[in-house]
Amino acid sequence: MPAKTMDSLVSLCKRRGFIYPGSEIYGGLQGVYDYGPLGVELKNNLKTAWWRCMVYERDDIEGLDASILTHRFVLRHSGHEATFTDPMVDCKDCKSRWRADQIKNGKCERCGGSNLTEPRPFNLMFKTTVGPIADENNFAYLRPETAQGIFSNFKNVVDSTSRKLPFGIAQIGKAFRNEITPRNFIFRVREFEQMEMEFFVRPGTDEEWHKKWVDDRVQWWKNQGLTSDNLQLYYQTKEELAHYAKATVDILYRFPHGLEELEGIANRTDFDLGSHSKNSSELNLTARVDANEDSIAKLTITDGQENPPIVPFVIEPSAGVDRGVLAVLTEAYTEEQLENGTQRIVLKLKPHLSPIKVAVIPLARNNPDIVTVSKEIKASLLKLGIGRIFFEDSGNIGKSYRRHDEVGTPLCITVDYDTIGKGEQAELKDTVTIRDRDTMKQIRLAIDKLPEYLREYFQESANKKERV
């Protein structure tokens, strides 16, 4: 059962160290959040799963990490300077500002008045000064999408990898949008991360690739634990399409505040590469010097056949990391009534996403042998490279289990008197208890069998393809 309210998620995230409001000690900065000790692990695990699926498991996609600060001409010729706007209205009564398309029944959300201005376009891009002199022409943009870094490096990547069509470039990184009304926790923020991949194809094959990428991306989200009931596709109408898109399919997720966009998969045609080809000062300079070359359309590629180089079309799956984190938290959050009448909160995260993979718990904190064995187990499991292994000696065993249920740790390993040969059951020497988060069932396993058991357990989670 998904989280009932956003409040329950916000509270868990703060309490357990997943997500905090940004600059909180000075009252916070609206639309900005920080990821805490467990949040950073969850977020990294989600990004790693995406990178693995996009770059490592395929043979036709390369990675990239372009800069955030972007030359204004890149964003001028991508169309963002002119069109990357939201319609804004002001409430003349209480002076608040709203996105016109989110206003309900023509009424101000704060004071309820209907004395609103006409909508006017508001550009969402952040500008910043570059260098010591702050004058009007001396600025760069913080990128509003990671995609433009891919388009502006297209020639570099093609030249340095000798790629032919079809092929893609994947990137994960920060993007910034000066949203008029950031809201719904980390759903709509001003600083966020995107996982974007531009897949370059021969025009004419674009519609087929678009469909394939929509299917692949839905499958991937299911592999991260999202269920079909909470996922839906939305085909944007002509009026809704961004300036660069021929068609866009949104993957919607049922967040606590409603069914909203998690990822968009756009057919961007040759809009971006075409525009940069025409407008790039550097490409056109080279073209003029080399008289044999066409003076425009320099961002081209071949398909490995006899055909001349072309400006390819591009299919772009663009997902928000923060919205992804919110979706997997929503799906995983469960409140359970236990048989003994108590209640527990458990985060049923897929094990490969869990911030802590295994908690190793010494049953008696003051017994040096138990502590030593626990630490040895932790050190040996760390070598498996499956992620964070946590030495948990903060309190009693019941409290430790509850705490790890709440943060989604799939397995707890307890080291007790039997493990060190000082318990009542001599045959349990050198064995430990493994407790499963979801079923709360416990099994006893020999310490030397742990690496194999855990390797299989976590590999299965990372490789499991959920049924579509």
Ligand code: ATP
């Ligand atoms: P929306 O309609 O919700 O404003 P969008 O259509 O403008 O989103 P895109 O430009 O398609 O979003 O960006 C791709 C992805 O980046 C989105 O699907 C979303 O996951 C993420 N994203 C966009 N804007 C934000 C934001 N302000 N905060 C968090 N994530 C965002």
